[in-house]
Amino acid sequence: MPKGMPQVVIKFQIIPDYTLSNMPKTEKFIGKNANIERIATRIENYLTENKFEVAFSRDVSGESHTYLIQARKSGLIRTVSGSRRSTDITISGQPNNFEIKVGTGEWGKNLVTSAPLFVIPLVGIATTVTKLYTAKKFEDNLWSFVKDQVKYLENTHTKDQTNLKEYPCEYVEGYSEWKSPIRDCKLFLEYNSGNSCIILKTSIEQGLKIPATKIESAKIIMKRSKENTDDRMIQITFRDDHDKKRSPIFNFDDDIIRGVLAGIDELVSETKLQQMTLAIKH
Known part of the structure; x- marks a missing residue:
């Protein structure tokens, strides 16, 4: 570039495609x-x-x-x-x-x-479920998510106020009360008007109950396993009865991990929305 010529910098910002096709x-x-x-x-x-x-x-x-x-x-x-x-x-x-x-x-x-x-x-709550849908078009992302949720929520219609959704959990670690990881667990999302919670049941009576009101975040993390492979796991951060922050890590099969995370987000969102509605009424 000749001396004395001003340097021109042109920047382009790419706007992601969040539009839908014209035909519904x-x-x-x-x-x-x-x-x-x-x-x-x-x-x-x-x-x-x-x-x-x-x-x-x-x-x-x-x-x-x-x-x-x-x-x-x-x-x-x-x-x-x-x-x-x-x-x-x-x-x-x-x-x-x-x-x-x-x-x-x-x-x-x-x-x-x-x-x-x-x-x-x-x-x-802060989740990372959206990051798992990486198709180029927003419309593709949305439909992928919708179909997944219909699949995850099969047989969830019930006339009872309480509804349980069960997920097999390979193991749980990172909870200071337990000396070693707990294996072969079952995690339940309990939908109960005003009193929803996450329940972990194990074969050795070391269960865990997390009220939805105590959950601060849920996210998918990558963790190196003993087989030297990267495993997707869900980390749930919550406050216990003594207001101490806990962040146990739950290992699920990759086929269901998105459904589990979306379910946790739904559980917490519904509970917080109910609390806000009650506060407004009073």
């Missing part, structure tokens, strides 16, 4: 016996983790229930793509016969249910 996509699910409200909750959590502003509406007045979730990006991306455009996810039907539709709409417009739209506060 619909998929029907038969015989799943799934709790569709929990599917909706997990989708809300997924979108908020991806830093979307999320609004939610539901109509459960009849036999067929309808849930509408609207999402839009904030900040620079929203400015570029237009602040009124939203991603709309509609779930409608019954536990054994429902459909999920993903398309685009206008933020704040509820054309699906008669109920008002509510903007969802960020009440979840």
Whole structure:
């Protein structure tokens, strides 16, 4: 470059593609016996983790229930793509016969249910479930997540207020009360209105119960195993009865680890949202 010539630096910022195709996509699910409200909750959590502003509406007045979730990006991306455009996810039907539709709409417009739209506060916990979906298009990511959650939530519809979801756990370590890792455990996510918790059951009576209100974070970590391979594990950080921070590590099969993490996030988010609702009422 000749002397005296100013140096020009041009910077480009690549805006991720969070848009959907113009044609809405619909998929029907038969015989799943799934709790569709929990599917909706997990989708809300997924979108908020991806830093979307999320609004939610539901109509459960009849036999067929309808849930509408609207999402839009904030900040620079929203400015570029237009602040009124939203991603709309509609779930409608019954536990054994429902459909999920993903398309685009206008933020704040509820054309699906008669109920008002509510903007969802960020009440979840820090998770890394979104990082496991690395397809190039946001639409592919979203549908991968939706189908996974329908699979994980099969046979979760129940008329009882309490609902248990069981996951086999290969071993647990990092809990100071135990001298060695505990193997061949079962982890239960107990959904109970106002009193949800995580329960770990073992064969040697060294169980563990973690109230959802005490959980601060849940994340997937990579840990070197004895076989010198990298294992994906879930680390749950919570406060015990003495307000001491604990961070045990749970090892699950790779086929179910995403479902476990999404379930923990759902459990905590629902509990915190219930607490906020009660606080507002009082």
